[in-house]
Amino acid sequence: MKTNKPKTAIVTIGTEIVIGQITDTNSQWLGQKLFALGFDVQKMVSIPDLPEIIFKTLDEIKDFDLLIFTGGLGPTDDDITKQCLCTFYNSKLELNQIVLDDIREIVQRRNSTVEINQRNRLQAMIPSPGKFFRNKVGTAPGLIFDHRTDLPVLIALPGVPFEMKWIWENGVQDFLIETFDPKPQEYIQFFVSGIPESSLAELLEPWEKSLNPQWQLAYLPSPGIIKLRLFKPSDDLSLFNQRIDELQHILGKFLVGQGDLSIEEILVKKLTENHLTLSTAESCTGGKIAHQITSIPGASNVFKGGIVAYDNMVKIELLGVSPHTLHQFGAVSQEVAEQMAVGVLRRMQSDLAIATTGIAGPSGGTPEKPVGTVWIAVATRQTVFSQKYIFTTLRDVNITRTSNTALSWLLNLIQSLKI
Amino acid sequence: MKTNKPKTAIVTIGTEIVIGQITDTNSQWLGQKLFALGFDVQKMVSIPDLPEIIFKTLDEIKDFDLLIFTGGLGPTDDDITKQCLCTFYNSKLELNQIVLDDIREIVQRRNSTVEINQRNRLQAMIPSPGKFFRNKVGTAPGLIFDHRTDLPVLIALPGVPFEMKWIWENGVQDFLIETFDPKPQEYIQFFVSGIPESSLAELLEPWEKSLNPQWQLAYLPSPGIIKLRLFKPSDDLSLFNQRIDELQHILGKFLVGQGDLSIEEILVKKLTENHLTLSTAESCTGGKIAHQITSIPGASNVFKGGIVAYDNMVKIELLGVSPHTLHQFGAVSQEVAEQMAVGVLRRMQSDLAIATTGIAGPSGGTPEKPVGTVWIAVATRQTVFSQKYIFTTLRDVNITRTSNTALSWLLNLIQSLKI
Numbered sequence: 001m002k003t004n005k006p007k008t009a010i011v012t013i014g015t016e017i018v019i020g021q022i023t024d025t026n027s028q029w030l031g032q033k034l035f036a037l038g039f040d041v042q043k044m045v046s047i048p049d050l051p052e053i054i055f056k057t058l059d060e061i062k063d064f065d066l067l068i069f070t071g072g073l074g075p076t077d078d079d080i081t082k083q084c085l086c087t088f089y090n091s092k093l094e095l096n097q098i099v100l101d102d103i104r105e106i107v108q109r110r111n112s113t114v115e116i117n118q119r120n121r122l123q124a125m126i127p128s129p130g131k132f133f134r135n136k137v138g139t140a141p142g143l144i145f146d147h148r149t150d151l152p153v154l155i156a157l158p159g160v161p162f163e164m165k166w167i168w169e170n171g172v173q174d175f176l177i178e179t180f181d182p183k184p185q186e187y188i189q190f191f192v193s194g195i196p197e198s199s200l201a202e203l204l205e206p207w208e209k210s211l212n213p214q215w216q217l218a219y220l221p222s223p224g225i226i227k228l229r230l231f232k233p234s235d236d237l238s239l240f241n242q243r244i245d246e247l248q249h250i251l252g253k254f255l256v257g258q259g260d261l262s263i264e265e266i267l268v269k270k271l272t273e274n275h276l277t278l279s280t281a282e283s284c285t286g287g288k289i290a291h292q293i294t295s296i297p298g299a300s301n302v303f304k305g306g307i308v309a310y311d312n313m314v315k316i317e318l319l320g321v322s323p324h325t326l327h328q329f330g331a332v333s334q335e336v337a338e339q340m341a342v343g344v345l346r347r348m349q350s351d352l353a354i355a356t357t358g359i360a361g362p363s364g365g366t367p368e369k370p371v372g373t374v375w376i377a378v379a380t381r382q383t384v385f386s387q388k389y390i391f392t393t394l395r396d397v398n399i400t401r402t403s404n405t406a407l408s409w410l411l412n413l414i415q416s417l418k419i
Numbered sequence: 420m421k422t423n424k425p426k427t428a429i430v431t432i433g434t435e436i437v438i439g440q441i442t443d444t445n446s447q448w449l450g451q452k453l454f455a456l457g458f459d460v461q462k463m464v465s466i467p468d469l470p471e472i473i474f475k476t477l478d479e480i481k482d483f484d485l486l487i488f489t490g491g492l493g494p495t496d497d498d499i500t501k502q503c504l505c506t507f508y509n510s511k512l513e514l515n516q517i518v519l520d521d522i523r524e525i526v527q528r529r530n531s532t533v534e535i536n537q538r539n540r541l542q543a544m545i546p547s548p549g550k551f552f553r554n555k556v557g558t559a560p561g562l563i564f565d566h567r568t569d570l571p572v573l574i575a576l577p578g579v580p581f582e583m584k585w586i587w588e589n590g591v592q593d594f595l596i597e598t599f600d601p602k603p604q605e606y607i608q609f610f611v612s613g614i615p616e617s618s619l620a621e622l623l624e625p626w627e628k629s630l631n632p633q634w635q636l637a638y639l640p641s642p643g644i645i646k647l648r649l650f651k652p653s654d655d656l657s658l659f660n661q662r663i664d665e666l667q668h669i670l671g672k673f674l675v676g677q678g679d680l681s682i683e684e685i686l687v688k689k690l691t692e693n694h695l696t697l698s699t700a701e702s703c704t705g706g707k708i709a710h711q712i713t714s715i716p717g718a719s720n721v722f723k724g725g726i727v728a729y730d731n732m733v734k735i736e737l738l739g740v741s742p743h744t745l746h747q748f749g750a751v752s753q754e755v756a757e758q759m760a761v762g763v764l765r766r767m768q769s770d771l772a773i774a775t776t777g778i779a780g781p782s783g784g785t786p787e788k789p790v791g792t793v794w795i796a797v798a799t800r801q802t803v804f805s806q807k808y809i810f811t812t813l814r815d816v817n818i819t820r821t822s823n824t825a826l827s828w829l830l831n832l833i834q835s836l837k838i
Contacts, residue, residue: 016639016648018460020451023444027465032439041437042472046446046463049637053461060479075617076638077627109791109809110615119617137811139617160640162816218440229440280706280727286713287699287706290727294705297781297814299729305737306727308699308709314724314767318737348733362716395716 005040006065006180011057013071013081014159015048026070026164033168038182039066054084064152066180071159073140075119082127082143085156089145091127096141099132100124103139133171138163142171146179153179186232188244191257191266193225193408200226200254207250211243212236224404225256225263253416256408263407264292270414271302271352278410279348280306281319281340283331284358284374288403304348309340319343330369332357337375338384345379352414353379354406361395372398376406378413385413424459425484425599430476432490432500433578434467445489445583452587457601458485473503483571485599490578492542492559501546501562504575508564510546515560518551519543522558552590557582561590565598572598605651607663610676610685612827616640619673626669630662631655642816643823644675644682672835675827682826683711689833690721690771697829698767699725700738700759702750703777703793707822723767728759738762749788751776756794757803764798771833772798773825777808779817791817795825797832804832 010027017024027044034041043061047053049072061067072081086093103120123139126132133142133155140158145151155172157164176182192200201219211217212233220227228247233240248255257266271278280290290306293299307318312331315321320343321336329335340355358374365371371393377386389405391398429446436443446463453460462480466472468491480486491500505512522539542558545551552561552574559577564570574591576583595601611619616638620627630636631652639646647666652659667674676685690697699708709725712718726737731750734740739762740755748754759774777793784790790812796805808824810817 015635015637017447018450018463019454020447020449020460021648022639023442023447024463025442028436028439028442030439031437035438041439042467043476044437044443044465048461050461057462074638074640076620078635078637107615107617114615114618117617117621119620123617137813137816162642162813166813218435220440282706282709285710286718286722287701287709287725287727288713290701290706291704291710291818294727294729294779295707295815295818299705300783303705304730305733306706306729307737308706308713308725308727310713310719310725311723311767318724318726318766347737348730360713364719396714399710399714 005038006182007063008034008039008041008066008068009043009045009061009064010034010041011061011067011069012044012046012159013049013054013069014046015050015078017046017071018048026159026161029161029165030068030070030168033173034068036185036187037173037176038184039176039180049078049080051080051084054081055088058084058088062151066176067152067154069154069156070164073123073143073156073158075123075139081156082125085143085145085154086127086130089127089130089148089151089154091130091145091147093125094128095121096124096126096132098134099126099141102134102136102141106135106137106139133157133167133175135163135167136170137166142167144175183234188230188232189258189260190228190247190251190255191225191263191408192228192251192254193256193405193412195226195254203250204247207243207246210246212239215240224401225408253412256411256415263404263411264296267407267411268293268296268299268302270411272298274414276352276414277302277304277348277350279304279344279350279353281344281353281355282306282308283310283315283340283356284360285356285399285403285406286310286360288399289354289356289406292403292407304350307344307347315340318347320346332359332369332373332375334375334377334386334388337377337386338379341377341379341384341386345381351381352410354410355379356402356406358389358398358402360398360402361393374398374402376402376409378406378410380413423602424457425601426482427453427458427460427485427487428462428464428480428483429453429460430480430486430488431463431465431578432468432473432488433465434469436465436490437467445578445580448580448584449487449489449587452592453487454604456592456595457603458595458599468499470499470503473500474507477503477507481570485595486571486573488573488575489583492562492575492577500575501544504562504564504573505546505549508546508549508567508570508573510549510564510566512544513547514540515543515545515551517553518545518560521553521555521560525555525558552576552586552594554582554586555589556585561586563594602653607649607651608677608679609647609666609670609674610682610827611645611647611670611673612643612675612824612831614645614673616645619645622669623666626662626665631658634659641823642820644827672831675830675834682823682830683715686826686830687712687715687718687721689830691717693833695771695833696721696723696767696769697771697773698723698763698769700763700772700774701725701727702729702734702759702775703779704775704818704822704825705729705779707818708773708775708825711822711826723769726763726766734759737766739765751778751788751792751794753794753796753805753807756796756805757798760796760798760803760805764800770800771829773829774798775821775825777817777821779821780812780814793817793821795821795828797825797829799832
């Protein structure tokens with residue numbers, strides 16, 4: 001069982017995936033976790049809920065060390081994964097009292113008057129031989145098939161992403177480390193903002209040539225932010241650290257964060273450390289910035305609140321934007337962005353405020369202000385800064401890019417102002 | 420070559436995919452297009468840029484009718500797809516002048532002083548026997564291998580999403596229709612809310628037994644909403660429609676929408692049709708509801724704005740919540756939720772308003788109000804409704820479930836009130 005880089009496949013089951021109705025995000029999440037632990041993911045497969053295809057797929061990967069399945073463990077008739085795996089591993093299903101009690105707790109937490117039904121009882125059936133992982137956030141337990149020496153260790157998890165992640169973090173990860181003792185692959189990650197990817201590549205070119213190729217420098221671009229990732233070597237660490245110091249020096253003001261956190265996690269952390277409060281006034285981002293910040297635990301200590309000012313009346317009455325300014329310069333203007341930021345800072349009595357106003361699209365553009373034109377303003381108690389951007393013609397990209405740019409700009413400001 | 424439902428696989432090649440560095444969005448896009456055209460996608464596979472794994476994968480799917488490959492056609496050394504496919508299909512590479520001219524045009528459009536280099540010439544090498552699709556937005560042409568009667572028709576496209584999509588729309592789609600003459604597959608979809616998946620399955624059990632299995636009823640759950648999907652048959656439509664009528668009757672108030680739209684798209688559509696405006700007052704959802712609504716084009720016609728009232732001071736000063744009520748019942752209470760909804764409706768002068776207040780977690784719970792306790796209120800100009808929920812212990816799930824529940828509840832209300 002103990003191999004250094006266990007050969008691994010991720011299999012997601014669901015007709016909705018192969019017909020393109022949903023994007024399979026489980027595979028990427030699992031791929032990243034497995035890779036970081038030291039597993040060698042050689043294949044990701046998505047297949048429909050059809051027994052003959054599930055059996056054929058199992059047959060193709062039966063020489064692997066580890067298989068992670070997600071999907072098809074729900075209570076409805078189209079959920080056939082468990083039965084197929086039991087057939088393939090020659091296990092039987094037996095009712096498990098612990099799992100049944102967990103399911104009752106979940107069901108009754110949602111509605112205390114509901115008793116568990118026959119379908120819930122089917123979900124409490126566990127393969128024998130076989131093991132299970134408890135699920136405290138949903139009704140489908142994780143399943144382990146590891147009793148056949150001629151077949152891979154197989155773990156089956158529910159397809160609902162948060163249930164899959166919960167079981168991974170509360171059981172699967174420890175089980176895999178104990179079973180396979182893989183050699184972890186560590187990495188270091190930097191958040192870069194304010195420079196296009198091609199210019200960044202040019203800036204880093206000479207430095208990049210001095211790197212060991214095994215560190216596998218990767219550029220991971222997303223709207224408004226580029227992540228740089230390097231794999232940490234297990235030896236030679238002094239040379240690696242020297243290169244990292246050089247990188248930080250070269251990136252200078254473009255470096256807005258570091259580590260395995262998201263930009264909003266870093267921001268909430270910095271605000272908390274500096275005892276600063278924040279508020280938001282959003283037009284084109286429509287609440288996304290507030291949502292990103294409040295998705296982080298502990299946000300309530302630093303985030304006072306926000307105003308989504310879609311209608312101009314709301315900009316005037318709640319944010320104190322001057323009707324005259326709105327008339328003269330239009331809602332998408334430097335003047336309105338700055339008045340929004342100052343207005344929300346005063347209303348919410350916060351130390352810092354972000355404001356956004358722009359034309360997200362797909363319609364609403366003019367020759368002078370095309371779709372993608374955005375003003376971002378950041379106010380402190382003393383002053384207000386603003387900046388114009390022209391992004392894309394795509395609504396969702398414009399919203400995401402504006403939010404990420406505003407958040408990374410605010411981070412940068414906190415660092416440079418040393419408020 | 421002409422089969423009714425050509426058996427199809429989508430293969431994406433790239434080490435960055437299997438180590439979880441990027442999400443493969445090409446497969447979903449292609450899956451949706453292929454399904455709509457009438458192809459039977461039985462498999463999606465992602466594999467690293469390694470020849471032995473590419474050959475093994477080709478071997479596993481050599482009995483398919485159609486294979487769509489993306490990735491590994493770039494100019495750098497790790498791009499090996501073309502060479503592997505030529506080996507498998509027994510083709511040779513030959514320089515193609517049309518492709519070379521296309522590449523020169525692309526390169527010189529970016530920088531007119533640059534001459535094409537040896538790597539660009541390699542990209543202009545086309546398999547023989549074989550065909551190609553021109554690429555006017557990048558340097559890698561699409562490739563067609565269709566000369567081997569013992570092997571599937573194989574189309575290889577670049578992995579960069581916009582290049583892949585451009586070639587699909589400007590060549591691949593027409594080629595596939597002409598070559599395979601597939602029969603398009605339609606489906607029908609219902610949004611259900613307010614009932615757990617297992618209870619829904621029980622409710623539908625007798626009805627489900629009367630269905631033709633080929634319609635493949637599927638349950639697609641997400642926090643707060645379950646989608647039901649049925650494939651529309653090409654004949655027997657009267658029986659199908661009769662079952663659909665029955666379903667609508669059985670679902671009753673749990674049915675909140677229908678079609679291929681998201682819940683927020685349906686809501687914006689309904690509000691627009693009924694000339695109704697909406698505003699939001701969000702505490703625990705922190706702006707997510709406003710963000711979901713404003714992510715839909717045309718939201719500005721129906722959405723006045725929102726207030727994210729994280730701090731109690733904001734609830735009092737901007738939403739007019741009584742300090743006495745806050746003190747007596749706490750921020751997470753029916754009274755505060757209702758005052759928030761009424762308050763934002765008045766401030767924003769909207770026809771409808773949603774308010775949320777709850778304990779998203781992970782901390783902040785008490786024995787009487789555990790993490791996951793949420794009050795949702797919906798106000799009209801005449802009245803206000805409210806409802807308590809107890810969701811999970813997970814912050815992100817509580818936020819998503821509260822948002823989706825509030826949106827589907829509002830949809831329900833619009834339908835039942837016939838405002």
